[in-house]
Amino acid sequence: MELTPFSSPDLFLLRRRAESDADIRRLAGDEEHDVRVLEGLVPEVDMTQLPTAVLAVQATRFQGGVAVGLTAALPSPIGEDLTSFTRRTFTLDAQDIQRLKQRIVQLGEAHGTPLPRPPSAFAAIVALAWTCFARCKPFAADDDLLLFFFADTRDRLDPPVDAGYVGVCLTGCMETLPVAELRSERALAAATLAVQDEINKMKDDPVAGWNFMNPTLWASINRMMNISGSPGFRAYEIADFGWGKPRRTENIRMNGDGQVAMMRASDGQGVQVSVSLLQAAQMDDFKSHFLIFLE
Numbered sequence: 001m002e003l004t005p006f007s008s009p010d011l012f013l014l015r016r017r018a019e020s021d022a023d024i025r026r027l028a029g030d031e032e033h034d035v036r037v038l039e040g041l042v043p044e045v046d047m048t049q050l051p052t053a054v055l056a057v058q059a060t061r062f063q064g065g066v067a068v069g070l071t072a073a074l075p076s077p078i079g080e081d082l083t084s085f086t087r088r089t090f091t092l093d094a095q096d097i098q099r100l101k102q103r104i105v106q107l108g109e110a111h112g113t114p115l116p117r118p119p120s121a122f123a124a125i126v127a128l129a130w131t132c133f134a135r136c137k138p139f140a141a142d143d144d145l146l147l148f149f150f151a152d153t154r155d156r157l158d159p160p161v162d163a164g165y166v167g168v169c170l171t172g173c174m175e176t177l178p179v180a181e182l183r184s185e186r187a188l189a190a191a192t193l194a195v196q197d198e199i200n201k202m203k204d205d206p207v208a209g210w211n212f213m214n215p216t217l218w219a220s221i222n223r224m225m226n227i228s229g230s231p232g233f234r235a236y237e238i239a240d241f242g243w244g245k246p247r248r249t250e251n252i253r254m255n256g257d258g259q260v261a262m263m264r265a266s267d268g269q270g271v272q273v274s275v276s277l278l279q280a281a282q283m284d285d286f287k288s289h290f291l292i293f294l295e
Contacts, residue, residue, distance in 0.1 A: 042069035127191035134182035
């Protein structure tokens, strides 16, 4: 891949262009990510030299298409080879999501633990991913598995954040369930209840989770599933630069053994779910459980 940087007088924006002979139709359609090629479609930002650009944009021309990659100035995890992870993308259509919600409600009622309210798409999909995570990896039955996700608190602060604010206003949400519970018959209902409970805690005290970088919370990161994005994140609409919606939008820099990224699907109704795991065999097992729960 040839990389040619544009000259840019703006220290806050770095622009690059490149060309690739990769098959863009395969990149746009494959469930399994070609990580090395996808990594080359997003520009690097050198965080060792300051000042540095806070945003980098790279346009890569293919035979039959163009890829636009965006990078915010955040450092990559130290010592991690991002191409060593296995990543796959699944798309749940509106019918899949409705069927999953109904299954969760029925499981809760059948086991005497009815949900206090119907599950949202976020809670249902997170519960599904957390349950599959518990079953695809060789955790001990008496282990506890952690779930971490962010919540937007702009509308929940007192006073609320001004509508003109363009920064980030997030709090961290952490929940724990035993492996045995996530492998039980009521796993989906139990996981959904845990997610709903954590969201309720966040609503009661939006700033309680702001100390999410506390090292004690991350001591068990090998037993943590990390969620980013949400079903409400309309990435396909945001990425319409006047050429129509892109064929595919992905979070390329997924860097965790147990990271899940969600966004609204390209049809505007479903949800796109991308999963990152370290071992391909565990990803195959994750997929198997994922599809069974959607039947």
